[in-house]
Amino acid sequence: IRVLGIETSCDETAASVVLREDNGQGTILSNVVLSQIADHAAFGGVVPEIAARAHVEALDDIVAAALEEANLTLTDIDAVAATAGPGLVGGLIVGLMTAKALAAAANKPLLPVNHLEGHALTARLTNGVAFPYLLLLVSGGHTQLVLVKGVGHYERWGTTIDDALGEAFDKTAKLIGLPFPGGPNVEIAARDGDETRFAFPRPLKGEKRLDFSFSGLKTAVRQAATAIAPLSPQDRADISASFQRAIVDTLDDRVSRALTRFRETFPDAAEPALVVAGGVAANQAVRGGLTNLCARHGFRFVAPPVKLCGDNAAMIAWAGAERLALGLPHEDPMRFAPRSRWPLDAQSAPVVGSGR
Ligand code: ATP
Numbered sequence: 001i002r003v004l005g006i007e008t009s010c011d012e013t014a015a016s017v018v019l020r021e022d023n024g025q026g027t028i029l030s031n032v033v034l035s036q037i038a039d040h041a042a043f044g045g046v047v048p049e050i051a052a053r054a055h056v057e058a059l060d061d062i063v064a065a066a067l068e069e070a071n072l073t074l075t076d077i078d079a080v081a082a083t084a085g086p087g088l089v090g091g092l093i094v095g096l097m098t099a100k101a102l103a104a105a106a107n108k109p110l111l112p113v114n115h116l117e118g119h120a121l122t123a124r125l126t127n128g129v130a131f132p133y134l135l136l137l138v139s140g141g142h143t144q145l146v147l148v149k150g151v152g153h154y155e156r157w158g159t160t161i162d163d164a165l166g167e168a169f170d171k172t173a174k175l176i177g178l179p180f181p182g183g184p185n186v187e188i189a190a191r192d193g194d195e196t197r198f199a200f201p202r203p204l205k206g207e208k209r210l211d212f213s214f215s216g217l218k219t220a221v222r223q224a225a226t227a228i229a230p231l232s233p234q235d236r237a238d239i240s241a242s243f244q245r246a247i248v249d250t251l252d253d254r255v256s257r258a259l260t261r262f263r264e265t266f267p268d269a270a271e272p273a274l275v276v277a278g279g280v281a282a283n284q285a286v287r288g289g290l291t292n293l294c295a296r297h298g299f300r301f302v303a304p305p306v307k308l309c310g311d312n313a314a315m316i317a318w319a320g321a322e323r324l325a326l327g328l329p330h331e332d333p334m335r336f337a338p339r340s341r342w343p344l345d346a347q348s349a350p351v352v353g354s355g356r
């Protein structure tokens, strides 16, 4: 089956066509992503109203480009998938309503997709990972450890009690005067930095529960930056490197516990896998730390290509294709309303209407 996917939940306008074969194998036929970074840079963050307007202006062309790149027309497509939440509601409206119009015009099924399910299932498209697996979702709005038992079957084992990891990167960048978007710029600055210069905390380290906390780390960064202001480029590099080291150590501690729990839950799993997803999964230090951790625990470590870690529509098309293949579409998709909040573990029940 071929699915056209649309993603507009934040500041990327994206469309993609993905093929899913009956044996479960996936192929990306096209993947067009237009980033709005330039539109928001002057404001130091994503401005919802500007984002929604930019989606309106770009989406038709992006969809046309995705179809053209795949050498297909709407008639060749089996379904239209779009992110229906969670995210900025203005953007969600643009994407979902466009998908409804396309689906109605072409008489194809509409698949409203949870953005987090898109992140969660990407590794099946790119690496063919089998269920069950442990997911570490680290993005701009979420930081979660999730047991992925199947399409639509998610069990949240841990979550952040304050900031998301991507948010911590972005706020740190802002605090030390690195440009938007913060995450990638902290990673670049950290390359020339001394990771031992600042002793930042490792929040919740050693605690039994599988949750995360990053706000204390942010406060420590603020205090360190204030104490040595004005910051030189070397100071910025040292803070970035020390911050990133604290993140890698913290993830090692938190995820290590989850791997142990996964082993206890599935003692017979031949090759247990940890999958990382979300924008922060693009970070090479994070990937390196998780690679070591998995090697120690005898887990297979799966990280999608960097291009598919950040927001894209291939993951949305794929999640739609996986649902369609299993006969799991929502009951009355044309009446599905965008949801600014939509937890992943509320996935299994197909819900209709506008409830959050
Ligand atoms: P969510 O998926 O939770 O709804 P989102 O869609 O905004 O949020 P993503 O696009 O998946 O999030 O990820 C964006 C986040 O990833 C931003 O916080 C960004 O700073 C962070 N990020 C991107 N690249 C890197 C990197 N190389 N290092 C660290 N963080 C990064």
Ligand code: MG
Pocket (backbone or CB within 6 Å): 010, 011, 012, 311
């Ligand atoms: Mg983005």
Ligand code: FE
Pocket (backbone or CB within 6 Å): 115, 119, 139, 140, 278, 279, 310, 311
């Ligand atoms: Fe995302």
